[in-house]
Amino acid sequence: MRAFGGLLLVVLIAQAPGVGLGAEDALEAEVRALAGELRCPVCQNLSVADSPSEMAKQMRDLIRERLREGDRPEAIRAYLVERYGEWILLVPPARGFSLLAWLVPFVGLGGGLAGAGLLLRRWVKRSPATLPGVDGVDPTYLTRVRQEVEERKWT
Amino acid sequence: MKRLLLAAGLVLLPLALLAFGLTRDPRVVPSPLVGNRAPDFTLQLFDGGQVKLAELRGRVVVVNFWASWCLACREEAEALEGIWRRYRERGVMFVGVNVQDKESDARAFIREHGKTYPNGPDFTGNISIAYGMYGVPETFVVDREGRIQHKHIGAVTREILEREIERLLGARGDRA
Numbered sequence: 001m002r003a004f005g006g007l008l009l010v011v012l013i014a015q016a017p018g019v020g021l022g023a024e025d026a027l028e029a030e031v032r033a034l035a036g037e038l039r040c041p042v043c044q045n046l047s048v049a050d051s052p053s054e055m056a057k058q059m060r061d062l063i064r065e066r067l068r069e070g071d072r073p074e075a076i077r078a079y080l081v082e083r084y085g086e087w088i089l090l091v092p093p094a095r096g097f098s099l100l101a102w103l104v105p106f107v108g109l110g111g112g113l114a115g116a117g118l119l120l121r122r123w124v125k126r127s128p129a130t131l132p133g134v135d136g137v138d139p140t141y142l143t144r145v146r147q148e149v150e151e152r153k154w155t
Numbered sequence: 156m157k158r159l160l161l162a163a164g165l166v167l168l169p170l171a172l173l174a175f176g177l178t179r180d181p182r183v184v185p186s187p188l189v190g191n192r193a194p195d196f197t198l199q200l201f202d203g204g205q206v207k208l209a210e211l212r213g214r215v216v217v218v219n220f221w222a223s224w225c226l227a228c229r230e231e232a233e234a235l236e237g238i239w240r241r242y243r244e245r246g247v248m249f250v251g252v253n254v255q256d257k258e259s260d261a262r263a264f265i266r267e268h269g270k271t272y273p274n275g276p277d278f279t280g281n282i283s284i285a286y287g288m289y290g291v292p293e294t295f296v297v298d299r300e301g302r303i304q305h306k307h308i309g310a311v312t313r314e315i316l317e318r319e320i321e322r323l324l325g326a327r328g329d330r331a
């Protein structure tokens with residue numbers, strides 16, 4: 001019980017600074033969330049949230065400033081898309097040509113599964129017929145082979 | 156035979172897409188701004204005063220984004236200044252927007268290259284973001300109606316500036 005009380009105290013202390021910074025933290029989280037969706041213009045495949053470049057910092061400042069002024073994240077995103085094009089979005093929108101990026105993986109997966117299923121079915125169906133068969137073999141050869149196998153067995 | 160063709164298609168199509176992707180420069184950012192209204196801005200100039208783009212309506216304006224640390228900006232400095240001096244009499248305006256720079260370095264750059272057209276810093280980066288800029292230097296040519304008619308990425312040359320300015324000056328008579 002005492003251990004539990006101590007733990008509770010630790011948890012409370014750890015959270016205490018967060019109480020005062022609540023609003024700022026929430027704003028920062030929002031800035032990070034939007035910046036994480038944006039492609040940093042001066043980097044290769046890095047988000048505005050992750051890039052240490054001056055340009056990305058200025059973009060984060062702009063996002064923070066506009067959020068403070070009460071702009072909605074969608075409005076800020078739309079503003080940046082208007083200026084940089086959809087290029088700036090790390091996740092392509094699910095329409096137009098970019099829709100391909102969303103569909104192709106699933107089409108590929110579906111096609112692959114269907115292909116594998118078809119092949120499996122064909123193999124299962126064909127297997128009895130293709131086992132070393134006795135159809136169409138001259139019976140005289142057959143008896144001879146059997147005979148020779150029998151002979152070998154005992155020598 | 157049919158199956159072979161199908162398999163070849165399945166392999167070749169993604170390969171073709173990949174090959175196409177590799178021919179494209181990942182650093183080139185397509186600008187949706189060309190043909191649209193040039194975002195307005197007010198630039199506080201290094202030597203006092205300010206330039207407001209909206210007040211330059213009726214004139215052909217060249218907006219150049221630069222930084223003192225950028226080599227290509229050094230390369231194009233002479234062309235910009237030369238063409239500015241040649242066309243200022245005909246009402247063409249040049250504006251230099253200094254980005255991601257130190258003020259002392261920027262001033263030294265202006266002195267070194269004898270720039271005489273208005274230059275000012277974009278401390279917050281808001282002007283560069285408004286212009287969808289991703290790297291210096293970038294040059295925008297704005298027509299008399301305030302629409303962006305040309306965007307040049309990298310060091311601009313006399314030939315390009317001349318061609319674009321002449322095109323816009325000729326478009327609706329020379330009023331200057």
